Amino acid sequence: xxxxxxxxxxxxxxxxxxxxxxxxxxxxxxxxxxxxxxxxxxxxxxxxxxxxxxxxxxxxxxxxxxxxxxxxxxxxxxxxxxxxxxxxxxxxxxxxxxxxxxxxxxxxxxxxxxxxxxxxxxxxxxxxxxxxxxxxxxxxxxxxxxxxxxxxxxxxxxxxxxxxxxxxxxxxxxxxxxxxxxxxxxxxxxxxxxxxxxxxxxxxxxxxxxxxxxxxxxxxxxxxxxxxxxxxxxxxxxxxxxxxxxxxxxxxxxxxxxxxxxxxxxxxxxxxxxxxxxxxxxxxxxxxxxxxxxxxxxxxxxxxxxxxxxxxxxxxxx
Numbered sequence: 221x222x223x224x225x226x227x228x229x230x231x232x233x234x235x236x237x238x239x240x241x242x243x244x245x246x247x248x249x250x251x252x253x254x255x256x257x258x259x260x261x262x263x264x265x266x267x268x269x270x271x272x273x274x275x276x277x278x279x280x281x282x283x284x285x286x287x288x289x290x291x292x293x294x295x296x297x298x299x300x301x302x303x304x305x306x307x308x309x310x311x312x313x314x315x316x317x318x319x320x321x322x323x324x325x326x327x328x329x330x331x332x333x334x335x336x337x338x339x340x341x342x343x344x345x346x347x348x349x350x351x352x353x354x355x356x357x358x359x360x361x362x363x364x365x366x367x368x369x370x371x372x373x374x375x376x377x378x379x380x381x382x383x384x385x386x387x388x389x390x391x392x393x394x395x396x397x398x399x400x401x402x403x404x405x406x407x408x409x410x411x412x413x414x415x416x417x418x419x420x421x422x423x424x425x426x427x428x429x430x431x432x433x434x435x436x437x438x439x440x441x442x443x444x445x446x447x448x449x450x451x452x453x454x455x456x457x458x459x460x461x462x463x464x465x466x467x468x469x470x471x472x473x474x475x476x477x478x479x480x481x482x483x484x485x486x487x488x489x490x491x492x493x494x495x496x497x498x499x500x501x502x503x504x505x506x507x508x509x510x511x512x513x514x515x516x517x518x519x520x521x522x523x524x525x526x527x528x529x530x531x532x533x534x535x536x537x538x
Contacts, residue, residue, distance in 0.1 A: 268313045277528055278528055279527045286523070310529060313331070340357050379396060394411075407424065410425070436451070447461065463475075468497075474486065491503075501522070505518045
């Protein structure tokens with residue numbers, strides 16, 4: 221879907237809640253849009269550890285950002301500000317997700333699971349502890365999330381997202397509804413998959429059922445998303461986004477271009493790792509043209525403070 225819910229950032233590591241109209245993994249963090257998981261099938265649901273690309277029994281991850289500044293010809297990291305902190309249970313699923321604004325706690329989300337370890341409820345609170353919203357999920361007998369319902373702090377319905385799945389467990393249709401039961405402004409998305417379960421196409425329709433456009437996805441042999449191409453309702457190219465990955469499977473470059481090939485944004489990413497193999501520092505550099513040259517210029521460093529469960533801890537908690 222093409223809507224951007226503040227609450228959906230909390231769902232970024234879950235499957236089957238993937239808007240096909242959002243910019244994939246390099247969306248600016250302040251937009252609170254969901255991370256793409258187009259290549260995953262529901263019956264092969266990954267844990268939140270796996271969706272986040274985490275290795276080992278991770279208890280929590282605190283993420284901080286720092287911007288770079290040029291000081292006398294040397295790039296210097298600025299003050300770090302906390303962006304988010306995620307806590308996990310021993311089954312690898314999120315139990316709490318705290319979001320920060322300007323380094324201060326802004327929202328807190330708590331997760332509830334059923335006996336099958338499916339996420340059934342997300343409760344959101346503001347910084348002062350007041351209830352902000354509640355999201356309730358409904359699953360079919362196959363464990364597919366067929367409905368996501370969002371309520372405000374007073375328990376009033378805000379909107380719903382209803383999904384349809386094929387026999388392979390792939391989400392093939394998702395429709396947004398307003399509180400009054402009508403199709404929402406963001407309409408409906410219809411998805412198609414290849415034989416490996418990768419989402420290869422998303423057709424978008426508005427509330428009246430008219431075509432808005434489509435997105436075409438391509439992947440490499442490892443299932444990494446290499447390109448997303450956007451077309452309008454008449455089939456004209458609008459823009460495309462290309463991705464590349466390093467030997468560890470982490471994205472190392474992103475390129476976004478207009479229909480005429482002109483550059484919108486190009487970024488590169490480099491990483492530092494801990495002894496477990498999880499990255500603890502990520503430097504984002506942007507392709508710029510200045511002083512008669514074009515080159516990558518560092519603009520942000522992202523740090524992850526990762527805490528692990530002790531080895532004697534045994535998995536099994538919801």
